[in-house]
Amino acid sequence: MEVTYLEAIHQALEEEMHRDERVFLLGEDIGVYGGAFKVTQGLLETFGPRRVIDTPMCEIAIVGSAIGSAMMGMRPVAEIQFADFMACAFDQIVNVAGTSFYRWRAAVPIVIRAPSGGGVRAGPFHSQNPEAWFCHAPGLRVVVPATAYDAKGLLKSAIRDPNPVIFLENKYLYRRIKEDIPTDDYVVPFGQAAVRRKGSDLSLLAYGAMVHEALAAAEVLEQEGIDAEVLDLRTLVPLDEETVLASARKTGKVVITHEASRTAGFGAELAALIAERAFDYLDGPVLRVTAPDTPVPYSPPLEDFFRPDAAKIAEAARRLAAY
């Protein structure tokens, strides 16, 4: 069955709610309206108002109460309407969700879903990519699906995982990509990167929407005789270090890309990992193709300049290939 990235997420929620009655949803406008992007459409009708809870605007209470309910045996999936507003619940996420199991063995099996990413002319507060912040907060899993298959399988893993999971959906992909996915239950395990394209000349490391840009770049590069390998990281915490390092060691040249701004983004962690553990194999500098260190601007020419894309990735790859 061919489904969009968005439908895949919807299916994961619906199927998990049928499978496990501990799963419930809470968030702003997720019930009657079906969510700002309609991800949860119809679930209120199917599961009723105690399992699909329309809350007031209160990110602290949404995340905090999700945590408390998880400690009482529930499996809440909280939606934050835009990933940008996770900043409002930051304390709950990093200080409460991230540390409770470590401190007093209280597992926190919650999922916080949020649409992230730009390219849709949504401006500084509906386009952010906050993944690096959460990767730097011990105790959180960070998931960044790039395909419809993964979005469904990773969300199922997230809901079944006994830990707090930050599940960053990429809003650019919601309705732009489609694929056939199995109708049977399946999960995509955490910590296993996918090699989306095998290649020998250099490695392109990406996640979320940038996987598609990296693949597009690889096609262009192929025409030019450069054989790029494309990795989709799928989950940043846990990170599949082995697959990343194996690719870096094989090609010796790495370009990392992400939509988030550059400084202290997750690309830095990848570069550091490689500079430490694949050093002997490197044939060139580790490059990053990222957004610049600015807020996400609104106007199309500004956002296009801001956002990494296949052309920018190809350009860096060319430079590196020639190194």
Added chain:
Amino acid sequence: MEVTYLEAIHQALEEEMHRDERVFLLGEDIGVYGGAFKVTQGLLETFGPRRVIDTPMCEIAIVGSAIGSAMMGMRPVAEIQFADFMACAFDQIVNVAGTSFYRWRAAVPIVIRAPSGGGVRAGPFHSQNPEAWFCHAPGLRVVVPATAYDAKGLLKSAIRDPNPVIFLENKYLYRRIKEDIPTDDYVVPFGQAAVRRKGSDLSLLAYGAMVHEALAAAEVLEQEGIDAEVLDLRTLVPLDEETVLASARKTGKVVITHEASRTAGFGAELAALIAERAFDYLDGPVLRVTAPDTPVPYSPPLEDFFRPDAAKIAEAARRLAAY
């Protein structure tokens, strides 16, 4: 005059408040009590209750109102009682303070001071090192003084800077270090790292309390015939890339250290910078000596294990030197 790191900060506040009547302070327990660490002691008496404002517990309103007052021409210095609680005001810091100048040219000359760092048995919520989060939020300056001289000079720069500045004081250093500092007005400019020790075999990059651990490690290493250069970064945003790169290019071997946990910490950014722009000069992998990816544990054996120190830095440096 020999002053502690803490007294140096106090002096900077007092002198700036005398110099510029737009400067005022707000925060919890900073007036009558003089601050949880007594940094602001006596300032209420000197400047009165409209320039030293004891607020209720409300980090959002503290930071948010500081921003609003700055837009009306004030130079607020907000204290967050512990850096850990900056998470409660995260949205104000990253979304409001960080973006207003970019979006509508409203400069936000605020300083947010907060005691950070561990080693004082203060447990998971009074020991955190959140600098990397703020480095990944465009529009913020991030300052991490390591000495009394710098604490004063950098805080003066921070107060005079027209941008939002995150000023992370290291509470371990508050009363543990002392030095002679000038009595005349001086500032330490942003973006200029200090070479605390010249060396040729390898570079130790540090900031905050870790500068002292790196220097102690360098002494040990010297005994063993390893000549380490020690850099104190002073400000992370702006970062003195040239000094960092010059040192890396000179020694070819770099150990980065910070108290914050490892994954996506600021050390990753440094490693990435070096792996990109000093690649040709590297004679070994870029190593990081950081806290592990756990909350900061309370009990002394746990915290000692957790926290990087001279011994751990020296150990990494030895491995790298032998590479």
Added chain:
Amino acid sequence: MTLPNEDLLQIYEYMLLTRAVDDRIDLLFKQGKIEGVSFSSLGHEAIAVGAAWALGPDDVVAPLHRDLGAYLVRGITPRQVLAQFLGRRTALSRGRDGNTHGMGDLNLGILGYVSPLPDQLPLTLGAAMAFWVRQEPRVALAFFGDGSSSEGAAHETLNLASVLKAPAVFICENNQFAYSTPTKKQFAIENLADRAAGYGIPGVVVDGNDVLAVYDVVHKAVERARRGEGPTLIEAKTMRMRGHAAHDDAFYVPQELLAAWREKDPIRRFEAALRQQGLLSDELAEEIASRVAAAVDDATTFAEKSPFPEGREALEGVFCDV
């Protein structure tokens, strides 16, 4: 409070202008010329214009996404508004921010807002705090929605403002919905103004479709704040007359509710009163209408002719360097 006739006619004109600009925005969105989202102020004209009218020239205001009228009263031009919605370099945010977001101008005493709501509340408190520190007789006024009243920032602000007796006025626009969520799912009370008692400050409910009533309560609150007696919480009841944003058909809003509120249209009501008082003749009405129409046409032309920013401009001005 009786306002001079001149003021009444200006208020009327600003309300018309607000609606005309709003209609034009709606049209431009439907024509595909506005990217992303677009918010409407339809139905909020009395609140935005009435409240802004109550401020003195040195006072400061933090309008929100339904307060187009307040921006206009304070001096932001229709040209600037449309340029902003069209993402042009001539806009106050130079294309960096969209629709009314970040449409601030400190020279006009207007604080731009960020999307996370209600972050303009602590910001406004901060402005008031500056006046309080410097002991200046100035006041800061913030708008916020019934929706964002549930956010922690609202509480922290109201509390700190009341403790400091800061010269601030907070006006909550209760338009029955936060996005798709009706007020009864947002709070278990009838009047948000009743929360004022929990802060020891006055709380006032006002008919948000009656521009003079709004002016009146805001004016009183502003003067109270100016006298150093502290903040007031005003709840202006109204109805959001379009969807949450232009993409939203508001299927979840009962038609009867909309119909009932359409009867209370703030402009029609005020116009009727002006006519009854003999202040507005057909001729004058036509003159005003054509001035408004011309302004909107001019603004549209200006905005559409304005250049987009160039890509590289995205890198400029993250930090202030003076």
Added chain:
Amino acid sequence: MTLPNEDLLQIYEYMLLTRAVDDRIDLLFKQGKIEGVSFSSLGHEAIAVGAAWALGPDDVVAPLHRDLGAYLVRGITPRQVLAQFLGRRTALSRGRDGNTHGMGDLNLGILGYVSPLPDQLPLTLGAAMAFWVRQEPRVALAFFGDGSSSEGAAHETLNLASVLKAPAVFICENNQFAYSTPTKKQFAIENLADRAAGYGIPGVVVDGNDVLAVYDVVHKAVERARRGEGPTLIEAKTMRMRGHAAHDDAFYVPQELLAAWREKDPIRRFEAALRQQGLLSDELAEEIASRVAAAVDDATTFAEKSPFPEGREALEGVFCDV
């Protein structure tokens, strides 16, 4: 509500035990055996014990740093408490967290707290929400301070709880100070309980030094919540009888205020009542006192003999793997 005599004596013993453990903590701190900070529950015994007593076995409680009594009533042992303060492996947090922080045990229905306040409020609402979703007749009770009432988290929680009619009870311990900050600098009202009206829920003020009065109002609130009628906000007035933490001499607290509150000591008052009712003889008092003393001595020995964790244990259990 009249409690059986047996309960009254147990309540008395728990109050004594609370104070004895607290005194021992103070002593251990002064002896330099407790690293970091240490909070005292002196003066809060009636609130913590009285409130916890009102819960059923399946109910859940989120105590704070002054609620030692609640931990003890719910079954955390003095051994576990002192091991926690001494950072030992035998503590509930195994040395990972300090003093009462993170001293939770889900088997006992106790939620551990984090330092950022009042984060146990949304946590407690979440527990109540779980009961509400599953339609179980269980209740969740949270403590919070006058200080943390000013935080956004308090507002969001009270509001969401009242909208859902979640089976939760919120008890604010107004002990006159938040660290050094007196209540008059924290809020411009007399009674925090009055904020309940802003959420459409009952608000009750109770004498926090009268254990049976506390029991009573909490019991009523718990049963109300259990019946599905929603949350209650209780304000228990008391006084923090030591400094904010052990390092703080509380110079900013007027001596007369402390002296006045010393007269109202919750334990002495309850003891007098028990004696007057003929429930407590000298002999029984002595028997209880010696049992308490023995428990505290035993706990001290246990804690001091308990091993510290080993450094490497710091790495374990960041993630749950079942």
